[in-house]
Amino acid sequence: MNIGFIGLGIMGSRMAGHLLNSEHTLIVHNRTKDKATDLIANGATWADTPAEVAQDADILITMLAHPEAVEATALCDSGFLGVLGDGKLWIDSSTVNPSFSRKMAEQATAHNVRFLDAPVAGSKNQAQDGVLRFIIGGEADDVEEAKPLFEIMGSGTVHVGAHGMGTSLKLVVNYLLASAMASFAEGMALGESLGVSQGMLLNVLVGGPVVPPFMAGKKAKLESGDYDPEFPLQWMQKDVQLATQTAYETAVPMPLANATKELYQQAIRAGHGESDFSAIYDYMTGK
Numbered sequence: 001m002n003i004g005f006i007g008l009g010i011m012g013s014r015m016a017g018h019l020l021n022s023e024h025t026l027i028v029h030n031r032t033k034d035k036a037t038d039l040i041a042n043g044a045t046w047a048d049t050p051a052e053v054a055q056d057a058d059i060l061i062t063m064l065a066h067p068e069a070v071e072a073t074a075l076c077d078s079g080f081l082g083v084l085g086d087g088k089l090w091i092d093s094s095t096v097n098p099s100f101s102r103k104m105a106e107q108a109t110a111h112n113v114r115f116l117d118a119p120v121a122g123s124k125n126q127a128q129d130g131v132l133r134f135i136i137g138g139e140a141d142d143v144e145e146a147k148p149l150f151e152i153m154g155s156g157t158v159h160v161g162a163h164g165m166g167t168s169l170k171l172v173v174n175y176l177l178a179s180a181m182a183s184f185a186e187g188m189a190l191g192e193s194l195g196v197s198q199g200m201l202l203n204v205l206v207g208g209p210v211v212p213p214f215m216a217g218k219k220a221k222l223e224s225g226d227y228d229p230e231f232p233l234q235w236m237q238k239d240v241q242l243a244t245q246t247a248y249e250t251a252v253p254m255p256l257a258n259a260t261k262e263l264y265q266q267a268i269r270a271g272h273g274e275s276d277f278s279a280i281y282d283y284m285t286g287k
Contacts (some may be wrong), residue, residue: 002027003149004057006050006073006080007094008035010229011120012063014127015093015153020044022152029053054080059089059149066238067096074104081111089114091146093134095174095235097242098164099249101137105163114142117163119170120154124230125217131155135173137166171246174239178277179260180212181236185281188222192285198223218278225282227275234273237264 001024005016008030016039020026026044028036033046040046047053050073054060060080064070070092074081084090090113092104101117108115116138126132132154136143143159150157160169184205191201205211206219221227240261247254267273267283281287 001025001058002056004028004047004053004060004080005063006030006053006060007063007065007069008039009063009065010124010232011093011127013039014124015061015063015132016044017042018130018153019149024149027053027057049078050074050076050080051078051083054083057084057088059091059146060084061091061149062094064094065235066094067100067242070094070096070100070104075107081107081113085112087112087114089116089142089145091116091118091149093118093120095119095170095239095242096167097171097246098137098168099246101167102164105138114139115163116142116146117166118146118150119166121170121173122154127153133158135160135166135169137161137163137168168246171239171243174236175243175257175260177214178236178240178264179256180215181218181278182260182263182280182284184211184215185284188281189284189286218276221276221278222281225287227272227279227282229274229276231277232273233264233275233277233279234268236277237261237268237273240264 003019003024004027006029020039020042027047028039028044029047029050030036036046062070090108105115116136118134118136120132120134122132134150134154134157136157136159160166188201202219206215240257244254244257244261267280270283272279272283
């Protein structure tokens with residue numbers, strides 16, 4: 001099978017790498033070609049435009065930073081939707097908002113393309129190890145068709161419901177991650193200001209009942225101050241922004257989410273945007 005893959009950032013490059021190591025042929029495109037160098041060296045075919053990816057793809061996967069990038073890649077003059085056609089399948093694994101996923105599903109249908117919103121639970125390490133979990137919205141038959149690819153790139157799937165429902169659950173997940181990390185950072189700042197050492201706080205809190213399990217994977221970053229990004233802070237802020245936008249659309253008050261997104265925006269302005277989102281700790285503690 002010919003698989004098209006567009007978006008070769010931290011997540012996409014690793015997901016595409018697993019597909020390349022399978023029996024499938026991989027056709028790739030990215031805004032900057034240098035991110036495709038390793039994949040091309042190992043046998044992937046480079047396409048100069050999204051439309052060129054679609055010419056030979058049986059299934060096309062996008063893993064892009066934000067809704068604007070997805071829409072441009074799909075619908076610009078050199079976009080893929082006008083070329084893919086013939087009832088083929090587009091899987092969007094980008095983290096976007098539910099109303100946008102439904103809009104893309106409508107655009108896909110208008111171009112005789114089937115669509116799944118299939119964002120992932122996990123970050124760089126899970127993508128590298130092939131243990132991502134795909135959170136999917138769309139038709140059940142399309143999910144079944146795509147499952148062999150999900151199993152190559154990940155370790156499980158959950159079909160939430162119709163178009164937009166995968167994205168809906170993903171926004172809940174990322175909002176909870178963002179707010180928990182910010183709350184933990186604030187608690188650490190308070191403890192350190194009272195004279196409790198960082199080491200004592202981390203040893204007592206991480207693994208305890210009041211701290212979520214994912215914090216164990218962030219402990220080394222807080223100790224070392226090395227925030228090599230597994231999930232960049234700027235994209236976490238974007239996801240919380242999308243959550244608040246969605247809450248506005250559905251008339252759900254989210255006062256904590258709005259405070260969280262502004263906190264992350266402040267951290268971006270302070271220079272932490274490209275660091276791992278756990279760098280919110282450095283921002284909160286003034287380190």
